[in-house]
Structures are given as C-alpha cells and as structure tokens.
Amino acid sequence: MRARTRRLYTFAIAALLVLGAAVLAFFALRENVNLFYTPQVLAEKGMPEAGKEVKVGGWVEPGTLTYADGGATMQFIVIDNSPNTITVRFTGVAPDLFREGQGVVATGSFTEGGTFTAKLLLAKHDENYQPRELKPLEAGG
Incomplete structure (x- = not known):
C-alpha cells in the first residue's frame, strides 16, 4: 500500500471517529438540555x-x-x-x-x-x- 493511500485511509477513519463522537455528543446533550418554558x-x-x-x-x-x-x-x-x-x-x-x-x-x-x-x-x-x-x-x- 502506498503512503498516499495509507494517509487517505487514516484521514477517513479519523473523520468517521470525529463524526461519530459529535453525533453521540449531540444526542446526549439534546436529552439533557436544562431549559424552561416561560x-x-x-x-x-x-x-x-x-x-x-x-x-x-x-x-x-x-x-x-x-x-x-x-x-x-x-x-x-x-x-x-x-x-x-x-x-x-x-x-x-x-x-x-x-x-x-x-x-x-x-x-x-x-x-x-x-x-x-x-x-x-x-x-x-x-x-x-x-x-x-x-x-x-x-x-x-
């Protein structure tokens, strides 16, 4: 595997991990938002x-x-x-x-x-x- 392909795969995996973490954080915070109705x-x-x-x-x-x-x-x-x-x-x-x-x-x-x-x-x-x-x-x- 060439170095360029390896970097591309590494970048894609890192991007997926960051996206997954962001989605998990969004859903966790959405249910725990502490707002009140006026x-x-x-x-x-x-x-x-x-x-x-x-x-x-x-x-x-x-x-x-x-x-x-x-x-x-x-x-x-x-x-x-x-x-x-x-x-x-x-x-x-x-x-x-x-x-x-x-x-x-x-x-x-x-x-x-x-x-x-x-x-x-x-x-x-x-x-x-x-x-x-x-x-x-x-x-x-």
Missing part, C-alpha cells in the same frame, strides 16, 4: 402533553401566593413580560429565597386542566444578590 413560550408553542415532565420559569406574581392543607401546599401564578400566565401548585418546603415578585423555576408536569403541578422549586435571584443578614440597613430604618 408563559409566553407556552402560549406560542402550545402546552406540552399532560404528565410529561418539564420546567417552567418566570416571576411569582405578587398577591397570588396562597396556602392550603395547613401550609403544606401552595399555589401561585408565574408571569413574564407577556399577558400570559401559568398557575403552579406545589406541595413541600419552598426554598428560602422563594417569595412573591422573585424569579422561580419549577420542575413538574401539567394536568389536563392546564395547572402545573411542581415537584421541585428553585428560587432565582439576580447578580446583585445579598443574603438578608448581610444587606446594609437603610437610612432611617
């Missing part, structure tokens, strides 16, 4: 099928947080910069940073009626976050 995206693309686990995110609308079952179950509305909303129901202990007006990402599934039943809540904060204990006292307060 109310606007759900309005544009439609609701996912009932029972399918997805993530929704946005801000907790002030004045919508209610408790039931002795405080074990909470319900609130998630909003974004659109007129669309998502009603979320969660049973469990909420994160310390969770409150009205703050960002939230919830993992769970939609019911047939369109209510989102969350299994996990994650509170979001901006890049200027400081724990309450470390925030400076406001003047006059």
Whole structure:
C-alpha cells in the first residue's frame, strides 16, 4: 500500500471517529438540555402533553401566593413580560429565597386542566444578590 493511500485511509477513519463522537455528543446533550418554558413560550408553542415532565420559569406574581392543607401546599401564578400566565401548585418546603415578585423555576408536569403541578422549586435571584443578614440597613430604618 502506498503512503498516499495509507494517509487517505487514516484521514477517513479519523473523520468517521470525529463524526461519530459529535453525533453521540449531540444526542446526549439534546436529552439533557436544562431549559424552561416561560408563559409566553407556552402560549406560542402550545402546552406540552399532560404528565410529561418539564420546567417552567418566570416571576411569582405578587398577591397570588396562597396556602392550603395547613401550609403544606401552595399555589401561585408565574408571569413574564407577556399577558400570559401559568398557575403552579406545589406541595413541600419552598426554598428560602422563594417569595412573591422573585424569579422561580419549577420542575413538574401539567394536568389536563392546564395547572402545573411542581415537584421541585428553585428560587432565582439576580447578580446583585445579598443574603438578608448581610444587606446594609437603610437610612432611617
């Protein structure tokens, strides 16, 4: 076998290996992408099928947080910069940073009626976050 043919075969095998690795990485990452739906995206693309686990995110609308079952179950509305909303129901202990007006990402599934039943809540904060204990006292307060 001539040197030129050997180089061509080596290059072809290397190209196939790189292509195979890229395809495997693409399929592995596609299933593990960690994106969430906002109310606007759900309005544009439609609701996912009932029972399918997805993530929704946005801000907790002030004045919508209610408790039931002795405080074990909470319900609130998630909003974004659109007129669309998502009603979320969660049973469990909420994160310390969770409150009205703050960002939230919830993992769970939609019911047939369109209510989102969350299994996990994650509170979001901006890049200027400081724990309450470390925030400076406001003047006059």
